[in-house]
Amino acid sequence: MRxxxxxxxxxxxxxxxxxxxxYAQEETDIYTASSQSMHSIWSAExxxxxxxxxxxxxxxxxxxxxxxxxxxxxxxxxxxxxxxxDWSGFYKKRPRKTYEISPGTTITADVSNYLYLYPLxxxxxYYFMPEAPVRPFVKLGAGAYYIEKESDFxxxxxxxxxxxxxxQPQAGVFIPVASHFAGIILKAKYNIVFYNKENINNxxxxxxxxxxxxxx
Amino acid sequence: xxRSNFKILLCFFSVVFIFSxxxxxxxxxxxxTEVTITYYDTSFNFAQTLSKDVVYFEVADSLALIKGSDxxxxxxxxxxxxxxxxxxxxxxxxxxxxxxxxxxxxxxxPDFSIHGTALATKTVVQGYFPWWHxxxxxxxxxxxxxxPGYPGWYPWYPGYVYSYESGYLMFEMVPxxxxxxxxxxxxxxxxxxxxxxxxxxxxxxxQLRFIxxxxxxxxxxxxxxxxxxxxxxxxxxxxxxxxYLNKR
Numbered sequence: 001m002r003x004x005x006x007x008x009x010x011x012x013x014x015x016x017x018x019x020x021x022x023y024a025q026e027e028t029d030i031y032t033a034s035s036q037s038m039h040s041i042w043s044a045e046x047x048x049x050x051x052x053x054x055x056x057x058x059x060x061x062x063x064x065x066x067x068x069x070x071x072x073x074x075x076x077x078x079x080x081x082x083x084x085x086d087w088s089g090f091y092k093k094r095p096r097k098t099y100e101i102s103p104g105t106t107i108t109a110d111v112s113n114y115l116y117l118y119p120l121x122x123x124x125x126y127y128f129m130p131e132a133p134v135r136p137f138v139k140l141g142a143g144a145y146y147i148e149k150e151s152d153f154x155x156x157x158x159x160x161x162x163x164x165x166x167x168q169p170q171a172g173v174f175i176p177v178a179s180h181f182a183g184i185i186l187k188a189k190y191n192i193v194f195y196n197k198e199n200i201n202n203x204x205x206x207x208x209x210x211x212x213x214x215x216x
Numbered sequence: 217x218x219r220s221n222f223k224i225l226l227c228f229f230s231v232v233f234i235f236s237x238x239x240x241x242x243x244x245x246x247x248x249t250e251v252t253i254t255y256y257d258t259s260f261n262f263a264q265t266l267s268k269d270v271v272y273f274e275v276a277d278s279l280a281l282i283k284g285s286d287x288x289x290x291x292x293x294x295x296x297x298x299x300x301x302x303x304x305x306x307x308x309x310x311x312x313x314x315x316x317x318x319x320x321x322x323x324x325x326p327d328f329s330i331h332g333t334a335l336a337t338k339t340v341v342q343g344y345f346p347w348w349h350x351x352x353x354x355x356x357x358x359x360x361x362x363x364p365g366y367p368g369w370y371p372w373y374p375g376y377v378y379s380y381e382s383g384y385l386m387f388e389m390v391p392x393x394x395x396x397x398x399x400x401x402x403x404x405x406x407x408x409x410x411x412x413x414x415x416x417x418x419x420x421x422x423q424l425r426f427i428x429x430x431x432x433x434x435x436x437x438x439x440x441x442x443x444x445x446x447x448x449x450x451x452x453x454x455x456x457x458x459x460y461l462n463k464r
Contacts, residue, residue, distance in 0.1 A: 073365075096248070098453075098456070098457060103258050104255055104256050104257065104258040105253065105254070105255045106253070106254050106255075106457040106458075107251065107252065107253045108251070108252040108253075108453045109250075109251040109252070110248040110249075110458060111243065112244075126321075152247045152248055153251050154248065154251035154433070154434055155249040155251070155382070155433075155434065155435055156251050157243075157435070
C-alpha cells in the first residue's frame with residue numbers, strides 16, 4: 001500500500017513540476033521586473049496534530065508525529081495549484097479497563113489505539129502578498145485520505161484500512177530568509193475526512209506545521 | 217542556488233521524517249499483553265437455575281492440554297500433583313465458590329459443567345483457532361471428549377491474534393443436563409470414529425450448549441511465576457466480568 005501512496009505522490013509532484021515549467025515561461029514576461037517573483041514553492045514540514053470530534057473520542061492525545069511535503073506552482077501572481085502529501089500518527093494508550101463490546105461479550109485489557117492518516121491532496125492556494133517579507137497565504141486541499149485505524153487489546157488487535165475523501169483548508173505564512181528564495185513556512189491546517197464507519201462519522205483534526213521551503 | 221536549496225530541503229525532510237517515525241511510547245509489559253474475554257449466552261435463563269437453594273457445579277478433573285508444535289508445555293509436569301493443571305483448576309473452583317456455588321460431590325447432580333483448555337504456542341495464529349477444530353492432534357480426551365461435534369469457531373471473538381510465545385486458557389460451561397445427554401449419546405454410539413462424528417448429526421437435545429466461556433490469553437514470560445500471576449489475574453477478571461453468574 002505504501003508503494004501505491006509513494007507512486008501517487010510522485011505522480012502528484014510531477015504534475016506540479018509540469019505546471020511549474022509551463023507557467024515559468026509565461027511568468028518571465030510578466031514578472032521580470034521583480035527578481036522576487038515566485039514560480040513555485042516546495043516545502044518539507046514537521047507536523048503535529050490535535051484530533052477533534054469523533055476522532056477525539058477515539059484518541060484524545062496530541063500527536064507529535066507527522067510530516068508534510070508539498071509543492072505548488074503559481075498561476076499568475078497570486079494563485080497556486082499543487083499537491084500535498086502528509087502523514088499524521090495519533091496514538092493513545094488507555095489503562096486496563098473492562099469493556100462490553102457486544103451484548104454478552106466483555107473484555108478486560110490494556111487498550112492502545114492508533115490512527116494514521118495519509119492524505120494525498122490537490123491544492124489550490126492564494127498568496128496575498130507574494131513579494132512581501134512575510135507572505136501570508138490560504139489554501140484548500142481536497143483528495144484522498146488513506147486511513148489506518150487499529151485498536152490493540154493486549155496482544156489481540158483489530159485494524160481497518162480505508163480510503164476516504166476529505167478536505168484540508170489551511171492558512172499560513174512563507175517567510176523568506178537568507179535569500180528571497182528560501183525560508184521558513186508556518187501553517188495551520190484543518191482536516192475533515194468523511195469516514196462513516198464504526199461510529200465515527202468524520203475524522204477531523206487540526207495540524208500545526210513548520211518547515212523549510214524554497215521558491216524559484 | 218536551486219541545488220543548494222534542494223539539499224537543505226531534503227535534509228530537513230529527512231530529519232522530520234526520522235523524528236516523526238519514532239515509535240510512540242507503547243512498550244507493553246508482559247502483564248499488559250494479557251486479555252480476558254468472557255461470553256455468555258444471552259438467551260439462557262441463568263436466573264432460573266441460580267435461584268435454586270443450592271447451585272452445584274462440576275469442573276473436569278483435567279484441563280485439555282493442547283500442545284503446539286513447539287512443545288512449550290511438558291505434559292508430565294503439567295499434570296503432576298500441584299502442577300499447572302491443579303493450580304488452574306483450583307482458581308476456577310474458587311471463582312465459582314465465590315459466586316455462591318457449591319462443587320458437586322459424588323451424589324450431587326451438577327447444574328453446570330465446566331471444562332478447561334490450556335495451550336502454549338509460538339505459532340502465529342490469525343483469524344481462527346485451529347485447535348478448536350475436531351481432530352486436532354495432541355489433546356487428551358475428557359469424559360468422552362467434547363471435541364467431536366464441536367460447534368467450530370466462535371464468531372464473537374474479536375479480531376485476530378498475532379503471537380510470539382503465548383499462553384491461552386479457555387473455560388467453557390454447559391448446563392449439566394446437556395453435558396449428561398451428550399455423554400449418554402456417546403455411550404449409546406460407542407463405535408463411531410472421529411471421521412464418523414464429523415459427519416454424524418448429534419440430536420439437538422444431546423448437543424453441548426455453551427452458555428459461558430472465558431478466554432485468558434497473553435504473551436508468556438521466561439519467568440514462570442509471573443505467568444502464573446498473570447493467568448490467575450485473568451481468571452479473577454473473568455469472574456469479575458460475569459456478575460450474572462452470582463447466586464441469587
